[in-house]
Ligand code: BES
């Protein structure tokens with residue numbers, strides 16, 4: 001055991017379970033501390049919202065004409081309902097029973113998409129939490145522009161993911177924290193209850209739980225979330241949700257010839273792991289999607305060591321592997337109609353007397369020789385083994401996810417992940433899924449010209465290609481290990497976590513934490529790909 005008992009932090013108690021119940025109710029009046037409704041920038045109003053305003057004495061209309069409520073995206077106006085308590089005290093049956101109204105600005109009604117729905121639910125959830133309410137309700141306008149099941153899923157995703165916190169190590173200020181919200185009700189309004197809504201809500205709950213699995217592991221500090229820990233969690237998740245997990249340890253990786261994972265691991269006191277997970281949907285003729293994740297539990301850069309400032313963020317360098325685990329959970333719990341092969345390579349990247357060096361030549365699982373010119377370009381070295389292993393299993397397509405390059409962040413910032421692929425149809429499906437999931441992708445070129453940059457003096461291929469087009473040469477490195485299999489690489493370096501200094505963070509993400517990017521994207525993709 002590499003860690004002394006003092007250094008090792010245990011998770012206190014059980015692993016977190018999702019305690020928020022989301023339900024669909026058809027009948028008004030419904031007593032709730034807060035009901036959130038939609039306000040559109042163009043003044044559009046659905047029938048139910050109009051009725052609610054009437055019950056509130058026309059206050060919404062009044063605030064609109066006074067310019068206090070504009071309907072602009074990301075605005076929240078809370079209005080108390082002074083009519084309710086006197087009414088109840090007088091023994092009368094109220095026709096509208098919310099203590100407060102939260103009027104959520106939606107932007108223009110012509111611009112509605114699923115992301116707007118998620119943001120609506122997330123803004124309401126954040127407001128309810130800020131007000132320390134035990135529960136709240138959402139009235140989704142009829143005019144959100146998507147089918148009921150997709151709206152239900154987006155509402156549950158947005159609300160639950162907004163309320164997520166990583167606070168297991170906060171032992172001091174527990175009393176300052178608001179009580180947890182246990183119940184979220186969705187009130188579509190009488191007569192408008194589409195059965196698809198409840199099904200969508202149930203899917204959204206499962207998908208949020210799977211995303212939280214990925215967030216927890218990716219945010220987790222590197223002294224806790226080691227490669228061994230990722231392997232253990234993979235086994236636990238497999239047993240809990242109904243997929244299989246084979247975890248290869250160091251000796252097995254040596255036997256298999258996984259030279260890439262072993263080289264990156266060689267400076268470490270923690271053993272490496274390769275996880276192979278399988279979800280079988282049980283449908284004859286179903287397609288198999290392989291998902292491959294970079295699981296570098298901490299990236300110091302190794303001998304080509306990184307500067308000290310901001311190095312702590314490199315605990316998130318396992319985000320690709322965490323997304324694989326979250327996606328496996330989503331596939332199994334949502335019973336996605338495809339087979340999934342999940343593969344991750346996990347190790348930290350440490351400098352030491354036994355570490356791999358610039359100039360080393362490493363034989364990968366595929367048999368190709370990788371010439372190492374920078375030990376900080378380690379993700380591709382780990383993924384080389386994982387991708388070659390995936391290809392052997394003959395999946396219909398491979399999607400890998402990796403916090404691979406700072407160059408991708410320079411190119412695209414934090415608003416999308418980079419997409420690199422040898423297949424147009426696969427790319428188009430992923431881009432579309434990204435739009436629906438609110439996890440956007442932007443495709444980058446993989447022209448032959450760039451490939452020249454990674455031709456090696458000694459080996460078959462070198463692991464860096466110079467300053468220019470760094471995200472693309474990294475993708476080309478990976479492309480060398482997938483052959484003709486339809487493949488897409490997602491560089492999630494700019495989207496896997498958030499930083500407090502960023503200009504824009506959607507209200508269902510937490511600042512300075514992992515986002516769980518990839519889980520919702522691949523789930524949306526799998527639903528369409530089937
Ligand atoms: N994990 C990093 C990439 C990274 C950097 C992700 C910043 C998120 C934020 C990766 O292993 C790495 O160090 N890449 C190098 C490659 C270079 C040596 C060719 C980089 O991007 O600088």
Ligand code: MN
Nearest residue numbers: 299376377378
């Ligand atoms: Mn690195």
Ligand code: ZN
Nearest residue numbers: 296299317379
């Ligand atoms: Zn890395």
